[in-house]
Amino acid sequence: MSTPKMNATGEKSPQTRAPLPSQVVKEDEPILVAAAKAGDISAFETLVSRYERKIFRLAQNITQNREDAEDVMQEAFLKAYEHLSGFQGNSRFYTWLVRIAVNQALMKLRKRRPNQVSIDEDVNTGNDLIPREIEDWGPSPEERYKQSELAGILNSTIADLDPPFRIVFQLRDIEELSTEETAEALGLSVPAVKSRLLRARLKLRQKLDRYFRRSENQ
Template identity: 40%
Template sequence: MDRVTELDDLELVQSVVSGNKGDFAELVRRYQHKVYSTALRMCCSREDAEDIAQEVFLKVYIGLPRFRAESNFSTYLYRVAMNTAIDHLRRKGAMPDTTSLFRDSEEGGYVVEPEDPAPSPLAALEESERNAILRSAIEALPVNHREMIVLRDVNGLSYEEIGKILNLGEGTVKSRINRARARLRRDLLAYGNFFTPDQSNIAERG
């Protein structure tokens, strides 16, 4: 096994700062998909997401000597990714598999429903249409709501992690997530065929 693959994130950071610049490639390998996915959900364009991801890793590489490990490297990376994506949206003036928006894994956090391992062609088409609707609804959210949905419901981060990324208390994080989800549910209800009957009843209750 390659030496760098056995190191944890902090050890890799320390190695890079100590002069082993090539070890940064392992950090990129570990997180490039998550950074790209976060940028794509925030900015909606594949081309923009690729540019943002490159900018994020460049910023992180340059900033590693100032990283003090007061939080996890992944938290630091997400913070840079979110700030970079938001800066990109401001300069321009300006999704995920279908999620059950009404089941919580952590005091209000939603969990992704397991997919049918062998969906029928019709079911696959319906799921594709639902995904397109969900992506469009997320893209239409205000940035402050979109970032909450992306961090919590797309990336599955905990309230604590989100608080560290956005420099917010957990109570504030929870209330902002609830508001963002309420807005998203309201917008999705405009699509009469998005929710199943049971989900529609729950959504209407909020």
């Protein structure tokens, strides 16, 4: 069993990622959750405001459908409120909320495409993972694009991945769940999460290459 790379605040090591201020877990989260559990509605509303954009993006990336994503977001917050008394605080509230949203999103996805989506089926992670003729991107390739352009590139790039890879990447590298949390949320083994994640990361790297390679931009 591998060890999740989390520091005391639940964030990943900054070596490969530098969280933006909005991504850092705020220290008041347990206080807000305790207040919401005690019936303080405004505390729950603060949690909703804090996470609504992230939960919507998560739902959008999984379902690839705006209307479904909106339903998933609403259902996730309503379910979280309904089951708040059962939240034991063994994980971050946000991680718990993500799991609820993922379940809702997967149900939507399966309903919409019953024969196409199975997150737990064996997938071919292939042996063709070694890319060739790699080019350097330079230190900050994302800065060549405006914020809105970059968002469009990232959205279309992740949308191109097949669901089993897209969802694992979403949970591990965007929502920053640990490998074990991702495996549990998706009902997958840890090795299955790892192999899908590697495939997803390399596929995304390959897809971003056309935007970020130095020779295309000099």
